[in-house]
Amino acid sequence: MMFMHRGSLQYWQKRRAQKRLPRLRNKPRGMEAPGMGNLIAFKVATGRVAMIDDRVPNAKQLEVSRACTLLEAPSMFIYGIRLYSKDQLTGYRTASTEILDKASAQKLGIKKVKRDESKIPEMKQKLKDFSDVTALIAGSPRGLATGQHHFNKFESVVGGKTNEEKFDFIASRIGKEISFQDFFKPGEYIDVASITKGKGWRGVIKRFGVARVSHKATQKIRHVGTLGPFKPGKVLYSVPQAGQTGFNYRIEQNKRILKIGSKIDAGALTPASGFLNYGALKNSYIIVDGSVPGPSKRLVRIRKSITNINAKGGIKEPKINNVMF
Numbered sequence: 208m209m210f211m212h213r214g215s216l217q218y219w220q221k222r223r224a225q226k227r228l229p230r231l232r233n234k235p236r237g238m239e240a241p242g243m244g245n246l247i248a249f250k251v252a253t254g255r256v257a258m259i260d261d262r263v264p265n266a267k268q269l270e271v272s273r274a275c276t277l278l279e280a281p282s283m284f285i286y287g288i289r290l291y292s293k294d295q296l297t298g299y300r301t302a303s304t305e306i307l308d309k310a311s312a313q314k315l316g317i318k319k320v321k322r323d324e325s326k327i328p329e330m331k332q333k334l335k336d337f338s339d340v341t342a343l344i345a346g347s348p349r350g351l352a353t354g355q356h357h358f359n360k361f362e363s364v365v366g367g368k369t370n371e372e373k374f375d376f377i378a379s380r381i382g383k384e385i386s387f388q389d390f391f392k393p394g395e396y397i398d399v400a401s402i403t404k405g406k407g408w409r410g411v412i413k414r415f416g417v418a419r420v421s422h423k424a425t426q427k428i429r430h431v432g433t434l435g436p437f438k439p440g441k442v443l444y445s446v447p448q449a450g451q452t453g454f455n456y457r458i459e460q461n462k463r464i465l466k467i468g469s470k471i472d473a474g475a476l477t478p479a480s481g482f483l484n485y486g487a488l489k490n491s492y493i494i495v496d497g498s499v500p501g502p503s504k505r506l507v508r509i510r511k512s513i514t515n516i517n518a519k520g521g522i523k524e525p526k527i528n529n530v531m532f
Contacts, residue, residue, distance in 0.1 A: 219444070221414070223451045227506055228361055229400035230456060235511035237518055238366030241376035242390045245363050245510040247346045248278040249353050250401070250499055251492070252482045254532035256465060258525050270528060275465060276499040277482075277532060278507055279473075280491045281351060281359070284384045286311035287343035288327075288377050289362065292336065300338055306330060307343070308382040315345055315358055327378050331371070340373040341365060344385070352486025353504045361508070387493060391509070393467055394524040396516045398460045400508040401500040405454030415447040461516055463496040465525050482532065494530065 228247075235244050256275040260266045287307040291300045309323040322330070334340075342363045348355040367373035391397065411417045412429050420428050434442050442448075468476065473488035481487045484503040499507055 218455065218457075221451060221455060223405075223454050224402045224456050227402070228359060229402060229458075229506070229508045231400055231458075231508060231510055233513055234364050235398075235513050235515070237515040238364070238511060239368055240366050241372060242366040242511075243342065243344075243363045243385065244365065245361075245508055246280070246283065246344070246385075246387060246390070247359055247361060248280045248387075248493060248507050248509060249348065249351065250501055250503055250505045250507055251277040251279050251485050251488065252503060252532050253277070253498060254530065256494065256496075256527060256531070257529040258465065258527045261523060261525060274497060275530070276495045276497065277476075277488075278493045278495060278499070278509075279351060279488055280387050280493060281346040281348045282384060282490065283344055283346045283386070284311060285342050285377060285381050286315060286345050286360075288330075288374065288381065289341045289343055290330070290334075290337040291339040291341070293338040303337070304330065305343070306381075311345070311382050315360065324381060327381075331374060331378075334370050334374060337370065340370050340377065342377045351489055352481070355504075359506065387467055387491060387509075388469075391464060391467065391493075392522055392524070393464055394522045395464050396461045396512045397464060397495070398458055398510040398513055399462050399495065399499050400456070400458045400510065401505055403453050403455050403457055403500045404502050406452035408449065409452040410449045411447040414450065414452045417447050457500045459497075459500065460514065461512060462499075463525070464493060465496055466494040466527060466530075468492045468494075476530070476532070478532065 231245055238244060253274065253276050255272050257270055257272050260269050260271045287305055289302055290304040292303040293300045306322045306324065306326055307317065307320050309320055312320050342365050344361055344363055346359040365373040365376060367376060410429055411431055412419065417431055420430065420432055431447050434446055468491060470491050473490065473492055477488045
């Protein structure tokens with residue numbers, strides 16, 4: 208009996224992503240200290256890294272070669288605070304109030320600002336009426352080799368034990384720039400959210416890996432043998448059919464940060480001819496263990512590990528001997 212590989216039903220439907228910004232629906236666990244839950248970066252290239260193997264306690268400190276991905280971080284700044292209230296009837300939370308920095312809002316093209324930074328002391332007295340506090344962040348890819356010029360606005364959860372602690376943390380940094388070095392460390396495990404490479408409209412063989420029909424078939428060759436039985440008189444959703452392939456939301460968990468470099472070190476890492484399909488590094492960068500979905504110049508969202516794997520074994524900075532791109 209022949210079994211056909213039809214993909215994972217976990218990712219059904221295989222529809223096209225609606226936005227370039229990857230979505231994050233779950234919060235990281237164990238964020239008791241104040242800090243940002245997720246930031247953005249751009250994929251540059253993939254390569255190899257030679258490092259000392261320290262994945263298990265009884266490792267023999269041998270040098271291993273592993274695949275890695277280079278990401279470049281844009282300049283980011285906090286432009287606002289978002290307050291959530293919980294509906295007593297349905298239990299759902301809704302974004303009810305926003306406090307924006309007037310100078311940052313003008314830079315982003317936001318014309319109407321109902322509450323600016325002068326309302327922060329007033330809204331702090333009303334924190335009991337809200338259930339959660341998040342930060343509004345904007346990333347500027349200008350100056351990078353991505354070819355993009357518009358701001359990427361996104362929302363980030365904030366660590367803290369109480370809403371007052373979260374509110375004070377954001378209020379002290381509103382209108383100011385932030386960086387990866389402030390909230391992430393080398394050796395820390397993270398989750399990476401991105402959009403895969405788009406393949407366009409593809410048939411069932413390319414989309415699901417279905418085997419070609421026998422050469423004795425009287426009609427088509429590159430199609431499924433049957434769409435289903437006579438009864439029930441309908442085609443089930445699990446039957447492989449042609450459609451959109453790629454450009455889907457994907458999240459990969461527990462990726463290890465191997466290195467976080469500054470803007471000064473970017474020139475030494477860049478090849479003489481620049482990175483293929485990208486260009487030269489011009490800002491701070493992050494080297495992540497393994498692969499990251501999507502092609503070069505793809506927007507990537509980096510989140511604290513949702514499984515809180517860093518609390519199990521601690522954060523150990525890896526010993527890197529060489530990096531090759």
